[in-house]
Amino acid sequence: MGRCCPCPCLKEKCDSRWPILFVITVAMIVDCVLFTIVAPIAPAILYDIEYGKGNTTFQNSSGSSSAYPISSYSSLSNLSLFDNSSKEPYHDRITNSTESPGNKRKCYEGTEYLKEQNVRVGLLLAIKAILQLLTNPIVGKLINRTGYDAPLFCGFFIVFLSSLMFAFANSYAFLCVARGLQGIGSSFTMVSAMGMLAHVFPDDAERGKAMGIAMSGVAIGILAGAPFGSVMYEFVGKASPFLAIGVLALLDGVLQLFILRPTKFTPLAIPPTPYRDLVLDPYIMVTAVGLCIANLTFGMLEPTIPIRMMETMCAPRYQLGLSFLPSVITYFICLNAFSGLAQKIGRWLCIMIGMIIQGIGVMFLPLALNIFGLIGPDAALGFGFGLMETSVMPLMAHLVDLRHTSNYGGIYAISDIALCIGYALGPSCGGAIAKALGFTWLMILLGLLNILYAPIFILLRNPPGKEETKPVLNPEEKQEEEDL
Template sequence: MTLSVCLIITPVLYKSHRCFHNCNYYYCLSLNLLTWLRQEAQRKKMILVIVFLALFLDHMLLSVVVPILPNYLYKIGKAPTTTPGNSTDLTVNPPINQSLNNRSVILGSTSAPPHQTPALSSNPTVAQKFPESNCSYTDAHLDEVNIKVGLLLASKSTIQLIINPFMGPLTDRIGYHIPMCAGFCIIIFSTTLFAFSSSFILLLLARSVQGVGGSCLSVAGMGMLADGYKDGKERGRAMGISFTGLALGLIAGAPFGSVMYEFVGKMAPFLVLAAVAVLAGGTVKYSKQLHELLLPFAKIHILYFLCFPGAICLTTLVIATIETALPIWMMKTMCASKWQLGTVFLTDSISYLVASNIFGHLSQKYSRSWLCACIGMILAGISTIAFGFSNNIYHVLVLNAIVGFSVGTVDSSIMPLMGNLVDLRYVPVYGTVYAIADVAVCIGFSLGPAIAGPIVKSIGFHWLMAIIGTANIIFSPLCIFLYSPPCHESEARQPFTIHHCPKLFLLMRCSATSF
């Protein structure tokens, strides 16, 4: 009897134990899965925060110097003017175009419009050197300062243009974390050097060093973001949020720099940014990530990777050209005051912020990135042409808002699509492809100020806007080639390197050496 009971109970107990063991196994498995998902979500959020801070700091340092450098260089380059027989010093401070970007700073008029009488002093012996019927004030020293400021602001993009072709393959080889840490360290050094510089040479060195740090942050940051967000919709949303940091840096940079410089001094804004860079750099965690760069067996059609940088370069060229030529044109035709010269560019950055958040998500959600980029380029071209027909500051504000919205649409649509194309055709390493994108941005910001002045001088502002706008409209149909790019077979997929596009690599090297 006892034996029979044991024979019956033993299998039941075994099955119960096995069932309990299986339940415990699946419970542990589900718990580990939830823990992994939670850690993965936290890792993605941390990556997004790091890239957001990197773009914010780089572009805030980009624009914070705009209201500081011209006045500071004017002060250290020219002593206050004193009139004979009067002990009162009269310092003439030129108006400064507080543009939100780093391209061209125009030193404008110190005179009032023709219907106003400028009053510099109650002393009649003080000479007032103002033309009677002109909105502009000319001074040889101001022209010299303008040249120095232009050289300082252009040096960052030029250095970044030279570094980018090498930074992309480097990040593909060693990963994104080391260049990101190096970029934060270089930005800290650059801001500290800005704070303690008292000569033009040191300021030029600080600005050039910032170009190296900006190359590390932008290339590694966009590559890290594309690597962390594999899904196209999530990637588009994440890049839209990261572009918010870019736009906020441009918006906050110039006002922050001018207020701190006015009430605290030149060193204060740079030391604050250096402290923020130290805190942001501390969030980067090192992880060893090596990729074997194999030689490709097949080369892609260059058309795909010409459409991406071409669209980015032309829309960037619109902003760079407008910021260079528009202030002087407003001074000549509208007698614009100095606060108006800086205010007109606020709508540009604000609308860029709005567009990057909207279309970064929508273009990927509905798989219409190519269409958004095409419409954005057409809109940018039309609004650029319309600048030549504006006759008051309100028209300029509206057109700047349209330009910023269209450029934000193109950037937030193109950047995720570049990562998606690498996912389709190659092993997902993204450093090189985003280095190409950053080179396109640098070419636009270097070429715009270089051609704007000579073209305006020779054929006029209207024709300059017409040429740049028409170029965008003509290029826009090429975005249709990005509608459905073919995918390689899985066994043929190789890491994307710059050698896949030898003609594009040659073009990048020539551009870097020419600037």
């Protein structure tokens, strides 16, 4: 049986904690659906609003300017592979080497244009993480003054506004503003949500199950977001997936008003541990760096996988999101199947195994020649990431309970900062590295990084508590301390 709620101001919430868990899960679904909708279709959005407007001229990496015609697709069966006036093949059309000559599909024009988008798409995706990273410490301090309810409601409103901006964005700059606003909203949502769960579920076993359910909301959001956004974008229109998310966000806001009553500020009674003490804790830092590496991996995959599919597989737009489906399914299964087991066998062990499996999956991605070849590596990625995610958030709360004061705003701000560093460096650096070294070498480096870091989690097998970390005094020093 769980102990009573550690914060008197949250006693009422402890009595209605399962409705609170439902509200938090819905909030995470909304945030993650919007997050995953953008990533796979971002190259297609830029392709349509820039390349599709007309003869778009851009500066390529060699310093020369290239112009492209208005059409988005070209039927290669009606085109000659060689210009009559030149022996060189056309460089502004993409052919699928895996297709037979009699089964050629419509492919994207503008090979050079697509290659140049690695960096731009990476920066667009990274803006969210950068703004979220900068906002996290502010949210952590705000929670100490107002409680979790009001910041969580602010997160809903900002995410709703961001979804509307995405729906009507018609330029790269406008997309960047919407993406940055989304990062601010995510910071308010994620830090408040995880901190509130840690408070209202003080028992470690119940907390692990509750966070597993909440992270299932993340999995549902990721599962629905990528394919839903791609299909809606292809068959309904660019604005349609974002308007649907706006409606879902409004539903979440209504639930928060009725269940959480965010207009009532309830400052936390327990004095928070200073950020400096949390950051200098080596056990917290080992966990945070592992979380950063795991999200760095996915951050690098988000811009590079869709562009590789457009370049080498002639993938239609709806497949750009479906390519992530196997990883999300196995991620969802792991969150629900291993949340209880992780506490029994050791959360450190689940995280270590998960990072190794994730590294292996990443290294097999370059072998895929079509979307079906991505299924196996993607499934391994989701399985490994699920093993880690089902353990790392409860482990963070456990480390704070064990070694500091039970105030969770700071620790989940640090967790979200680690996540954001991964997603800031991942898209921004991943596109540049893929352009410089090639997709294959990028995947090899990412896989080795995960595999080599995983054994460090052995240090978290039995971390010492607060009393154990105090220095042992010799008898003379102990006597002097008692005399004082």
